Amino acid sequence: MDNKPAANDLFTVNEMSPYGHNGKYYGAGGRMRQRPLPRPVSSDPQWKIRDMEDEVDRASAIGLDCFFLSLCTISNGTVCWDELRDMLVAARNRNNGFKVVPMMDVASLRNANRTSAQVAAAIASVATSPALMRDKAGRIYIGATNGDLAPPSWWQGIKSGLASRGINVSFMLTLQSYAKSKDKYMSLADGLGSMGAGTPMSITDVSGRVQELHNKGNIYLNGIRPQDFRPKAFWFLESNNSELFRKALTSAITSGSDWLIFNSWNDREETTEFSPSTGTQWAFYDLAAYYLTWFKTRQQPQIVRDVLYYFHRVMWTSTPYNHNKQTRAFYEHESESKQPLANNIELVGFLKNPGTLQISIGGKTYSQDAGKGITSFRAPLAGTTHLPLAA
Template structure:
């Protein structure tokens, strides 16, 4: 299907150029594992070669053996500390993993130790270093920019402060990111199973690496009172507004689905995230260098989780179902076919089971793949579809018919689909066709009208083009059919040297607005998880920021009323460099990745602020400070030019006092080796998430 989609989009290019809240769900399913991630409160390295020097302002943490850099006494050690809270009493199956990112690829052997003495990043040197306990975990080998995990579960003793020391026993200097400068510093990931009947913690570490790294309580200017970290509400709600329950949202006629692409599940191989397939795809030298010319297969991955036992595929699907429910989605549109060679396509029954296990009201709409050759038979398509026959999680329209929503169905004529549906009816499945055309914005395709129940399309990925969704919805109504509008955050394809300008979160937000103006009956998020093109699922580089916006717009789309903001929350969207920043052409040998058509490239940083009452918001990038006075409660988008050489900081003030501040997880580079043109994101409330 992936090859079909690429070919299909290439053809389109040629044409164009001429319930409950997420927390309540997690609480109710007490047997499900909970994952939280805590960022470091302090980190520093110490050097035997400079025993009195305090490296509190150093950009990196270094770990090296005693003979480091040819010195007799040149050992370097690193220290990092974390404050853990919100883990409920009686939690079982607790694992605790120290995660660090390396700035270089080395074969160094590093061990993690429990630190038993006091220290601080501003006052500790080799001379006054704390005592290190026995090694808790050891690993050999670090990959530049990738997460390396060390299992420190033996040190877990409940909530409290944890200090760990890192030492090296062989190899060259291991240079690790420092949280003070990179936003990619050490994290402590904790996984546990709540005891039966244990309520959700009222305050817990955020489960999103992005959100964890960005939240800070330090005022940046002026004699203001120090705020607290962005808080969770007393009942653990993750959103700045009170989202209606899942059952309440499902009672509305309008529906919101997300298109699920099976090649990119939560985990592909159930391996350590530092060594799994996603890690290989992110590494330019991974996959035997197959994607070296473009800087790696992709630029992001799903949020990570520990290696699972048992039926890990179903457990992973259950996590993704919970994530979707937490945003108010009605279900997934699952692109389905069985494969003799790729097991990722053979998991459809497990997805159906996961939906049933988590919430019978969460439904799966069928998007069957199909042969495109002229005169192709229907046999395999029918056997694939029959896997869902009678399943309680299969989505039906109100009249009881089962919608089939295939991608790019025009590769077969309408009569082919009529014959398929007739054969399915003979086997007890009454279906209707809701084609997801490669491109349809309200004109043409009239020859399909007598063969379809509704219209949809794969959509476009730049903000100005979303006006076409309004036209398409109005035209579908004129034809007596309903419309399922697409909505996307962005589309970035290093392999094809192309991306489209999404105006930060603008394309996503305007997709909902124009779909509503056109009277769309449904919205399909394109896609949930295609990490090679376009995705909105919770991820390492974006956390839950896109999904929280989707939750807000989904609630509005369904209810017809903008949700009332009850809690202040700041989110951000921006790239890691200017779109025309110089890259290393000796390594990114495919040439520049560029906008082929559509809206021109922009270089902006966006703050999406949810305010419970008026206030002043600001975007700070070094000495460049932009402010906006917001005179009423609600959501507002505020943008400023992207400033290389800085790390954006976002603030909310009221009456001259700092209420909330969020620091971006992503520094803005002046130059780079490989282009990274995705919008990184973060922010939001501290709360417990499905992952």
């Protein structure tokens, strides 16, 4: 954020500290729970571009093709718009085939009363960038979070405004309410989808959606979330350790979905990120690499070395909170299927040959024989429901 030492940069002081943002999120323990992996202070005046180049390299290394970069603003000097322009430079500099798709944050743009003409003019100003992702016909891809928060006429206005400048676009829209909205946007967009389930129990077979879109010449975007936790709103969705991520990716493969749209690479405010970070480290990132290869080749990759990943909370969900520091309890949001809370440690083994998985904690050892392939093995958290675990 500011190229300072990690001990006192804005992530540490403002985002993760209960005292950050002038104590606005004190009762929630801070706005974020983890940060990007720290790096040394850079002497390069273009450090923002260098950081984005690193992000491009990391994403490209596991098979991602592009960043859908959220646009909450479209004016020079504002964070979202300046990040788009910088990311276009970074992707162009890497020159490794990785691209960028402008993704309309429809709620923010509509709340700011941004018109179709204004959005079209902004996109037109960067339309010549070679880093923008285009289809085979040369059309620029434009994405959206909750595309149905704007009427079809708003989207048609953007398309017409760009067409009048000789710029053709292909809309790839995620919808807040897919079943209710799809028919209104089917003829407008080339791709439709959702931002993905938030609990394993909410994952459904979308092969019917895929086939319906294919019959009309469109494609389906399958949303993927590793987890979802909103500290400032005091709610979470139960991901059941890594099950949500693995099950959603497997479902996307078996359903014949055309695109994966990960929600998200780095949204640490909503805790949906799978970019390498201080808390989850490389676990979700590595899992994504395996399943991305499977998705793209439509063949499950052979496991050539033994690898173990583990996932767990740092305390029981029933641990009483400190009323002097926390204003209310966190709760499981009712927006998705009620998932039983997972107060356990999950060990996921990717094994070349059969073996035995073990978890030792609290003076106890739990074991399970595992065949070659992928095995998920669980053991209960240590301690009691009344004492938080040490990190």
